[in-house]
Amino acid sequence: MQSIPHTLAGITSIVICSKYPVLGAFVATGSHALLDMVNESGFKMKDNIIFDMIPTIMCFLVSIYTQNFWVFFKGWAFGNLFDLYDKKMYLTMFFPNKFKRTERFHWGKPCINPHVNVTKLIGIVSMILIALILYKV
Ligand SMILES: [Zn+2]
Helix, strand or coil: CCHHHHHHHHHHHHHHCCCCHHHHHHHHHHHHHHHCCECCCCCCHHHHHHHHHHHHHHHHHHHHHCCCHHHHHHHHHHHCHHHHHHCCCCHHHHCCCCCCCCCCCCCCCCCECCCHHHHHHHHHHHHHHHHHHHHHC
């Protein structure tokens, strides 16, 4: 699963568990394994930029505008923690020859295989939901 749905799950966990921040961080981190059961086959680098990176940047800007940067950052960081480790802060995507991906937190095989258009839609819907949450918090 790409990074923006992980961010959505992370932010949702952080907001719902706001009275128990450590629990929120654990739930946000754990949600990663659950969402990684959804495959992203057919998702190309260009799709990654349009349906994952740009939505993440948009949500970052909304978090600045709504003064909820730390909610966004904690949700992003804990929701994507397993990828930040295994994908070496995403450097494996940009420099695959220099940085090698590890499988420490990605031993399971994805078992849900949505169409690539559904994966794109998940990116857009996640962005909208994150923006709404950041406005409401
Ligand atoms: Zn992952």
